[in-house]
Amino acid sequence: MTAGVPGPLAEPPPPPPASLYNVANLLTLLRILLVPLFVWMLLKDATAWRLGAFAVFAAASVTDKIDGDLARKHNLVTDFGKIADPIADKALTGAALVTLSVLGEVWWWVTIAILVREIGITLLRFVVIRYGVIPASKGGKLKTTLQILAIGLYVLPLPGFVQPVAWAAMAAALLVTVVTGVDYLFQAWRLRTSSTAR
Template sequence: MSAAPSDAGEGMTRAAGSDARKASAEPVPTPEAVVPEPTPVPTWNVANILTLSRLVLVPLFVVALFIGDGADTTWRAIATGLFVVASATDHVDGWVARKYGLITDFGKIADPIADKALIGAALVGLSVLGELPWWVTIVIAVREIGVTLLRFWVIRHGVIPASRGGKAKTMTQILAIVVYLLPLPAGADPVRWALMGLAVLLTVVTGVDYLVRAVRLRAAGRRATGA
């Protein structure tokens, strides 16, 4: 008769052990992982400072270009050097921004504006000196101003990044302007005309492409907001 309480105790012990094992087998709820918010990129970073330095070099380039009415070879070489240095910052600031994650909306807007200011100053200067037909300057200027206005037109819907065609256009414009700036002999004129002709062609084609992309972006933004 005394075995019954013992059996009952052992049964209770086994039941308790079984419950403990079940409890230990059940997964322990853990708090949800907290995803840290990305660190905001400061507007005043190295890439954007390089972009602004390009704007600072523009008036210095213009002054050097017009000293001696553009005929002084020393100052012409200095003007060419300033233009090349300013143009090089366009590639450096882009590389820095991509490599170190310093891409900002300010940079996306300021970078093309700085490019247009530099190239526009060079084209107008060459036309004023009578070395480049005004129609070339006007065609390029209308395209660049139009694209800038389009950027502001669609900015509330997004920023359109530069395309490969746009980059090729900028490189061709820079190369053509450098050849025009250098005090080369008259035998280099065919090279000047060919490069500038290609620059004008790419300017027009990429301008039309940008217009199409801007219209599509605005339409998509209006659909998304139900406007």
């Protein structure tokens, strides 16, 4: 075998680290920047502004799917993205819920329950990271989908007879949010227990 030439079973070199300035991170940053615009339009509380706010919310929600897919497909995962992506998600849904509560359209206890779960589980992930990573579950993904659907229905200027659909969607989102939050608590407890028992 010629010196310096890898053999047939040699492992390929690892891919270079992704640049901080990539399209996935730019989409995440865009989602964060859209939050104040969304809130401003929603507070106008008029039909045309509501439709505009919904368009901004929908666009921001879509970027969450796109940037994640791009990051995984093209090896664009960065430490910034790992931190900024969940922050962008929580900022968007949190701002939407708080604004809707300020407008008197979503009960404050619903907003508080969802925000406590979201912030609490995010902090919990950082606390137990020394023991391992709590992976995102299918329930967590369903929770995100239901939250986006429910918020979108509340943002849209729907006629009164359609409002029960929005209420049902928010109730489902709240239920799944709480249930998955409890599940993550058990996962964290099991992770810590199994790690300390070694």
